Amino acid sequence: MGRIDLDLRNHEFEHFYLIYGNEEFRKQTYKNKLISALVSPDDTMNLTVFSGKDTDVNEVAALCETLPFFAEARVVCIEGSGWFKGKADFAERAGNFPESTYVIFVESDVSEKSPLFKFVKDKGVCEEIRTLNDQELVSAVQAILRAKGQNISRADAEYFVTLTGTDMANVQSEIYKLRAYCAGNTEITKADIDVSCHPVLETKVYNLVDKIIEGKRDEALTLYAAMCEEKEDVSVVLRNIIISYNQLYLTAKLSEEGSNENEIIKEVGMRDFVARKYLRIIKKKSTEKIKSSLSFALSLDRKCKSGLLNFPMAVEIFIVKNTSV
Numbered sequence: 001m002g003r004i005d006l007d008l009r010n011h012e013f014e015h016f017y018l019i020y021g022n023e024e025f026r027k028q029t030y031k032n033k034l035i036s037a038l039v040s041p042d043d044t045m046n047l048t049v050f051s052g053k054d055t056d057v058n059e060v061a062a063l064c065e066t067l068p069f070f071a072e073a074r075v076v077c078i079e080g081s082g083w084f085k086g087k088a089d090f091a092e093r094a095g096n097f098p099e100s101t102y103v104i105f106v107e108s109d110v111s112e113k114s115p116l117f118k119f120v121k122d123k124g125v126c127e128e129i130r131t132l133n134d135q136e137l138v139s140a141v142q143a144i145l146r147a148k149g150q151n152i153s154r155a156d157a158e159y160f161v162t163l164t165g166t167d168m169a170n171v172q173s174e175i176y177k178l179r180a181y182c183a184g185n186t187e188i189t190k191a192d193i194d195v196s197c198h199p200v201l202e203t204k205v206y207n208l209v210d211k212i213i214e215g216k217r218d219e220a221l222t223l224y225a226a227m228c229e230e231k232e233d234v235s236v237v238l239r240n241i242i243i244s245y246n247q248l249y250l251t252a253k254l255s256e257e258g259s260n261e262n263e264i265i266k267e268v269g270m271r272d273f274v275a276r277k278y279l280r281i282i283k284k285k286s287t288e289k290i291k292s293s294l295s296f297a298l299s300l301d302r303k304c305k306s307g308l309l310n311f312p313m314a315v316e317i318f319i320v321k322n323t324s325v
Contacts, residue, residue, distance in 0.1 A: 003125050004030050008037055013102065016094070016124030018084070018117065020107040025168035026129045031077065031106050038075050038102050045069040049077040057083075061093040064101045077104045084110035084117050091119040134272040137161045137171065144175055145188065152188040160193050162273050165200040174198070201232055205240040206274065208319075209248075213281055217323035224315060234311040238301055241318065245294040251278040252287040293322050 007013050017034060019027050032041075039047050046068045050060055055078060068074040083090055084107055092115075094103070103124075110117055120126050132140060138157045145152050152160070164174045174197045181196035182188050199207075204227055211220035227237060250268045259267065265275045282290070297318055303309040309317075 002127055004034065004127050007125070008033055011037065013038060014124035015097070015099070015101060016103050016105075016120045018105045018107065018110070018120045018124070018126040019129055020084070020105075020110045020126070021129035022108065023129045023131045023168060025172070027106055030127075030129065031079075031104055034102075034104055035075055035077065038073050039071065043071065046071045046073065047075045047077075049079065050081070051079045053080065053082045055081045057089045057093075061090060064094070064097045064103060067098060068100050073100055073102055075102045075104065077106065079106040080108065081105070082107075082109075084114045086111065086114050091116040094119060094123075131166050132168070134158070134161055134166075137166060141171065141175065144172075145179070148179060150179065150182060150186055150188055156188065156190050156193065158273070159190055160197065163193065163197050163199040163203050165202055166271065167200075170200065201227075201236065202240060204232070205237060205244060206277070208237075209241060209244045210277070212319055212322050213285060215323050217320065220319045220323060221316070224319060228312065234315055235304070238297065238304070238311055238315050238318070241315070242294065242297045242301060245290065245297055247274065248278050248281060248285075249287065249290045249294050251275065252282040252285075252290055255279065255282055256287065296321065 004017065004019070013034070019030050021027060035041055035047065041047065048063055060076060060078060064074070064076050066074065084105070094116075097103070105120065112118075112121075117126060138154060138161050141157045141160055142152055142154065160174070160178070161171075164171045178188060178193060178196050182192050185192075204223065208220055208223045208227075211217075211223060224237075228234065247268050247270050251264055254264045254267060261275055261279060264279070265272060268275070270278075300309065300314040300318055304311050304314050
């Protein structure tokens, strides 16, 4: 449990919070929970939200120095300011704010060496909200459903996560659909997931690459036809095929050099289940063969971008060539 979770649970708050990292949905969730705990979200007199790099330091500081209007707290939220990349002006004034002022920063990119970061860390809470890995997501899915009175096995939760991707906004959306489909049921199964959930493009491409590597041309072409029917952006399909083969090639190279599964996941930056899959594949496919397929995919992409070939045809050519005997 993170520090913000503890503060929310205990209803004891610091006067400065920095919420940063690459997981937008969870950052916004924490921001909104803090705001709701400190002030009514519709209290426009005592809640002010600033956004963007053009946010004026003096305007924000002046507001923070103002006592709340017939309330116990004034909450000021600043999003995407860029102030944590070296700007010191706000930190110099923040130490004089009244006890009734609470400041919440929401940022994507910060420098821990910046004066403002050091100030917030000393006087409040700096919490990084990063994308959850697969095992963390699985646990989160189980916990969310359990809280709603529905159970899902770890194996089925892992399957659910392979379909939904790592974006928490999409995960939450798919959980909502799954719960709606399973209304009245206490147990959720893989069959329920297959009926109610829609796999992200990333997952579809992984499945497509699986069929290509296994040499199952008809199944690969059927999967590709379904993507086209669902109006997926075929240029993105080809780009994801390139990404998949590049990850597969890097996995093969790192494995040859003696790297273990965890080291490969960290170095290549891929999901747990993908790494396990690729480690099985490289036992059957040579590194040179994988490299050749990657080079061919890149050449098709270049031809499409230069107008010599269209993307739908390029993907079909790639499938046929790489599933030939």
